[in-house]
Amino acid sequence: xxxxxxxxxxxxxxxxxxxxxxxxxxxxxxxxxxxxxxxxxxxxxxxxxxxxxxxxxxxxxxxxxxxxxxxxxxxxxxxxxxxxxxxxxxxxxxxxxxxxxxxxxxxxxxxxxxxxxxxxxxxxxxxxxxxxxxxxxxxxxxxxxxxxxxxxxxxxxxxxxxxxxxxxxxxxxxxxxxxxxxxxxxxxxxxxxxxxxxxxxxxxxxxxxxxxxxxxxxxxxxxxxxxxxxxxxxxxxxxxxxxxxxxxxxxxxxxxxxxxxxxxxxxxxxxxxxxxxxxxxxxxxxxxxxxxxxxxxxxxxxxxxxxxxxxxxxxxxxxxxxxxxxxxxxxxxxxxxxxxxxxxxxxxxxxxxxxxxxxxxxxxxxxxxxxxxxxxxxxxxxxxxxxxxxxxxxxxxxxxxxxxxxxxxxxxxxxxxxxxxxxxx
Numbered sequence: 101x102x103x104x105x106x107x108x109x110x111x112x113x114x115x116x117x118x119x120x121x122x123x124x125x126x127x128x129x130x131x132x133x134x135x136x137x138x139x140x141x142x143x144x145x146x147x148x149x150x151x152x153x154x155x156x157x158x159x160x161x162x163x164x165x166x167x168x169x170x171x172x173x174x175x176x177x178x179x180x181x182x183x184x185x186x187x188x189x190x191x192x193x194x195x196x197x198x199x200x201x202x203x204x205x206x207x208x209x210x211x212x213x214x215x216x217x218x219x220x221x222x223x224x225x226x227x228x229x230x231x232x233x234x235x236x237x238x239x240x241x242x243x244x245x246x247x248x249x250x251x252x253x254x255x256x257x258x259x260x261x262x263x264x265x266x267x268x269x270x271x272x273x274x275x276x277x278x279x280x281x282x283x284x285x286x287x288x289x290x291x292x293x294x295x296x297x298x299x300x301x302x303x304x305x306x307x308x309x310x311x312x313x314x315x316x317x318x319x320x321x322x323x324x325x326x327x328x329x330x331x332x333x334x335x336x337x338x339x340x341x342x343x344x345x346x347x348x349x350x351x352x353x354x355x356x357x358x359x360x361x362x363x364x365x366x367x368x369x370x371x372x373x374x375x376x377x378x379x380x381x382x383x384x385x386x387x388x389x390x391x392x393x394x395x396x397x398x399x400x401x402x403x404x405x406x407x408x409x410x411x412x413x414x415x416x417x418x419x420x421x422x423x424x425x426x427x428x429x430x431x432x433x434x435x436x437x438x439x440x441x442x443x444x445x446x447x448x449x450x451x452x453x454x455x456x457x458x459x460x461x462x463x464x465x466x467x468x469x470x471x472x473x474x475x476x477x478x479x480x481x482x483x484x485x486x487x488x489x490x491x492x493x494x495x496x497x498x499x500x501x502x503x504x505x506x507x508x509x510x511x512x513x514x515x516x517x518x519x520x521x522x523x524x525x
Contacts, residue, residue: 104496104510106487107519108469112354114516116345118361118386119145119507120175120335123412124297126199127274128304128335129153132162132179133206134282135308137330140178144169144335145507148500149197150177156193156200160207161185180330184211191217191248197504201229202271204252205279208241214252218245231265231272238263239276239283260285260324268293268405273320274301281310283324292320295406296365300336307331339365341506343413344481346389347420348513350378351489355390356516357383368409372417375399376424396420398428398463405434415441415482422450423489424463431458441479444472448486448494469494474501481506488518495523 120143130153132139144150146169154164157179165178187207194200194217207214219229233243233250239258244251260283263276273293278301280287292298294316302315308331311323342361349356350373363370363382370380373389377396381388398421403411411434421428422445432438439459442452447470451462469492474480480501487494496502499522502509510520 101497102499102522102524104484104499104502105521105523106469106484106494106496108467108488108490108492108494110352110488110517110519112349112352112356112488112513112516112518115357115359116512116516117359118337118342118345119143121297121300121338121340122147122149122505123340124300125150125335126153127202127278127297127301128333129157129177129179130202130206131278131301131304131308132157133160133181133184133203134210134278135328135330136182138178138180139308139330140176140332142176142332142334144175144177145338146170146172147505147507148503149199149505152193152197153200156189156203157181159186159193160189160203187211187214189214189216194219198271201232202275202278204232204250205236205275208236208252208254209258209279209282212253212255212257216250216252218248218250229271231269232275235263235272235276236279239279239287258283260287260322262288262290264290265292267291270295270298273298277301277305277312277320277322280322280324281305281312281328285324287322287324289320289322290318292318293405294318296336296339304331304333307333337362337365340410340412342366342387343369343410344416344485344506345512346373346378346380346387347416348485348488349389350376350391350396351420351423351485353391353393354516355392356388357385358387358389359385361386363387368407369413372399372401372409376420395423395425395463398424398426398461400429402431403434411435411438412478414438415478416485418452418459418461419445419482419485421461422452422464422467422486424461426463428461428463429458430461433457440475441482444475444479444483445486447472448490450486466491468492471495471497474498477501477505481509484509488513
């Protein structure tokens with residue numbers, strides 16, 4: 101089994117290219133089910149989750165032209181769902197990734213039926229899919245749960261309706277957005293998610309001929325179309341990768357340019373980093389992040405739905421705060437089990453106490469390298485950041501979490517001076 105070996109204490113200097121956003125690419129790939137024409141997506145990252153989504157779509161009958169993409173010759177991926185050959189998404193595939201549940205909306209809208217296993221994914225809370233199902237019911241689908249599968253049927257097609265989410269859900273917003281694009285009449289999604297990935301999906305659907313207004317606000321209106329057509333669309337840059345590498349530069353006092361990064365996608369992160377003593381400025385190619393001299397300062401942060409501070413950067417921020425001056429407090433309000441990286445950081449000498457939803461971090465002068473275990477995707481990269489800052493050698497186990505969400509991580513960091521490599525055993 102592969103592990104990551106990091107020898108800390110090396111300053112990062114240079115340029116890091118920001119990949120396309122995994123959390124945007126996955127629903128965009130699923131949108132290919134909505135048309136019998138080809139959807140070409142550009143700036144698609146080569147990640148384990150993307151490869152798994154290709155497999156899921158292929159078993160529905162989607163033709164994936166991915167040879168050149170897989171070989172690294174292009175970042176474009178073409179998907180063609182000329183004919184849906186199966187409306188069942190089996191347990192063996194869906195259990196590995198929550199985003200695979202997004203197929204239920206497009207399959208229902210296009211085929212009038214879908215049988216989808218209840219999903220799996222990272223162990224960071226229950227994250228129920230009931231909002232997806234209640235939304236589909238509001239559009240006229242008959243929903244039944246049996247033997248771990250959702251059996252959904254709308255033989256006469258879906259019908260537009262007003263759907264009010266009791267709380268913000270990115271996945272449910274995306275699923276209903278796709279389903280409603282082929283529903284009869286008008287659908288209004290109230291208390292909709294406002295994340296950039298939701299806006300990216302709406303823009304792609306519009307390029308495919310959908311009639312959508314209000315994406316990026318909490319009220320989205322979709323006027324259903326009889327059919328959608330093919331399109332070419334570029335995935336937006338990954339805001340979580342942007343924030344992660346910004347914090348990597350900060351934790352070691354580095355100076356890096358994040359190529360293709362967009363400041364507007366990390367509006368809630370930049371002020372926090374400025375408060376911590378990290379400098380961020382726009383360049384012709386993206387963003388420059390640097391911290392020179394002295395320790396950075398502790399900050400207090402609460403995770404919130406967009407446009408608040410993203411939960412997907414909480415673990416990375418905690419790694420940064422471990423060596424900050426003073427006491428920091430991070431309150432996690434999105435997922436109930438998302439402090440599983442705390443014991444691993446404490447193995448490296450961090451001073452952290454968890455009080456309910458809040459982690460209190462008292463900064464230490466130095467972390468120490470140690471063997472650690474990744475528990476989920478974002479936790480794994482927080483251990484990478486801690487390893488970059490630590491004295492000695494850090495060994496990170498369970499790299500499959502990391503490979504789900506970060507493209508060429510060690511290559512990008514290594515090009516800027518990090519001592520990081522994969523080892524066997």
